[in-house]
Amino acid sequence: MFQTDSENDSAEPHYLRLRNQIANEIEAGILSSGARLPSERKYHELIGSARGTVREALSQLEAEGLIYRKDRSGWYVSPKPVTYDPTRWSGFMTYVAEQGRLPATETLQVKTEKQPPAILDIFGKGVRNPLYRVERRRSIDERPVLVEDITINPALAPGLARHNLNGSLSGVLRDVYGLVVTRNHVEMRACALVRHTAECLGVKSGTPGLLVIRTSYDARGRVIEYDQEYWCANAIRIEVDLTVA
Amino acid sequence: MFQTDSENDSAEPHYLRLRNQIANEIEAGILSSGARLPSERKYHELIGSARGTVREALSQLEAEGLIYRKDRSGWYVSPKPVTYDPTRWSGFMTYVAEQGRLPATETLQVKTEKQPPAILDIFGKGVRNPLYRVERRRSIDERPVLVEDITINPALAPGLARHNLNGSLSGVLRDVYGLVVTRNHVEMRACALVRHTAECLGVKSGTPGLLVIRTSYDARGRVIEYDQEYWCANAIRIEVDLTVA
DNA sequence: GAGTGGTCTAGACCACCTT
DNA sequence: AGGTGGTCTAGACCACTCA
Incomplete structure (x- = not known):
């Protein structure tokens, strides 16, 4: 049988x-x-x-x-994943819309918090410890697909919390604070969405995810944004085009 | 608390x-x-x-x-993952060794096979249908971490199978056939290792994976290599450094 | 309130790896 | 040969969503 x-x-x-x-x-x-x-x-x-x-x-x-x-x-x-190209400098709201999908951002938390040494190291020797921490949830076509945790040096963007953070954060940093990104370091790895992150996205703990960490620097080498994005793995596809110099 | x-x-x-x-x-x-x-x-x-x-x-x-x-x-x-930077042009054997790990490559199969239209499209209008297909397994410190499936146009590299493919394939294509890569298109997405792929790596079907697809072009826009790499998700971390032009 | 997935139990037999 | 994970059964109760 x-x-x-x-x-x-x-x-x-x-x-x-x-x-x-x-x-x-x-x-x-x-x-x-x-x-x-x-x-x-x-x-x-x-x-x-x-x-x-x-x-x-x-x-x-x-x-x-x-x-x-x-x-x-x-x-x-699963709906078709959106394509994300870390070499293009357009933000989430832009590239999702370009692909005919409906992007949305909610700011979940803005806090000023002491950071562990590992985070401080990224910002370099000079930082004063309490840093800004912005948590946002972003959706595509009404479905939450990523939570991000952004760390920002308040010395560079004092009073950031008073602005509307539900759009492009880099836009605010550029237009209001004159912070222009000239270098991005991007790291990606497969992960699982657990605990808090899973809860925010309404998924079971252990759901497959993709962690994208972006560190943005300005021309003077200062860290403007340290951004950890936890994506639902099935919602994103990374695409990069590279030409020899 | x-x-x-x-x-x-x-x-x-x-x-x-x-x-x-x-x-x-x-x-x-x-x-x-x-x-x-x-x-x-x-x-x-x-x-x-x-x-x-x-x-x-x-x-x-x-x-x-x-x-x-x-x-x-x-x-x-899991051992520490190796870092892979798609913007650097060094191959697997090189960057794994640079990180103090032991790389190895085994060629599992070399065949000449008719490809479906989806693959032919990548190579462009002119290709004659049977293409080379090379399957390799690569290990780090004796542990198999990726299987790759490389498609190559035999018109550009006639008799490829007669060469040793257990080292750098791009090296062979460059040194023997004079094919120089000037552009790389890289795509990445989370996946699961299933069936044949899972078997090759000795993992259970459904193991978390990362699919890296690289398409290499030469200066004349010809596709030199179309490479699909199925990685054990925990063995790799992607890192890219980007500066504005 | 009915239905859904989330968690959990306590077994069983199998194929395969290890020694 | 003994131990491992892989697969499978047939239940159970709970927390939550949805209509």
Whole structure:
């Protein structure tokens, strides 16, 4: 009946079988972008596998970025990711809109806080310790896709909190404080969204994420912004174009 | 001190409790880089939770990149990731060695194969269909961390298979065929390692991965290499430094 | 209030790695 | 051969969302 290796097709575990079925339905458009999947219990009834096995299949698809979950609401087909090019200097609001999507930003917190040595090191020897810390959540087409944590030296931008931070922060720094970025250091790595970050985005702890850390410097080598962006992994794609000098 | 509901500490699920314990032990060096973790059944005995719960904790840590598994062998603490800078033109063998690690390359397959239209489009109108396809596995300190699938136009590099491909492929293309890369297009996105790729790397299907796609062009705009690299997510970190022109 | 996912238990058998 | 992770079952209760 099952798993006689020989010429059968059941060498594949049940959860991969279901994964493939759902993946095919997504590709074929039977399940379209943004659509909600049948519930775990429905799949359980349909295919007869235990719910745990069904969840295994769904987790796979999530890890691959094909679907995502809204906490305790259900599983949904992932929309097309937006493309982010760190070599272009346009901000989130701009490049998301350029791709025909609806960007939004909410400022969650602005605080003045003592930073650990690791952070101070980035800003260099001269910094006075309490620094600004801005936390923002950004969405694409109403879906939260990233939380960012921006550290800023108050000496360079006194009274920053009085301005509207729901648009382009670099815009404010440039137009109000005359801070012009001439160098960006960008670091990226796969991560998991956990705890606070997961909560902010309304996803389960452990959801696949991408951490993008950007450090912006001005012409005098001062750090203007230290920005840690936690992205839902399936919402973003990085693209860079490089030519020899 | 921080948002515990009421004042207890059991708001946290068991699996996160175990996750934190292990994470702390890694940070404290009790479990050192490369070390093997106690078995799932050992943890089950130790903390009394069901094995499924233990696995949930381990999966979290895996998603975060702190640990990885060798199929049916055990769980291990992830070594420090290597840094990859797509703007530098040095190859894998070079930059891994520069970071004091031991790089290795194995050529798994070289074949001449008909490509689907999507691939042909990348190479442009003029290509004659069967293209070279080179599959390689690369390791750091004896651990396989990436499989790559390179597509090359045989018109530009006839008889490529006769050369040693276990070193720098771009080196061969440059030195033997005079093909000089002047432009690189790099794309990155989170993915899961599945099926064939997972098998090559000896990891479970669904392991977190990073897909790096590089397209190299020469001065005349011809595609020299189309390279898809599937990385173990925890083995790599991308770093780019950008200055305004 | 009905339904969803989130967490958890306590087993079982298998394929494979390790020794 | 013994131990490991991989897969799977058949339940259970909870926290939360949604209508």
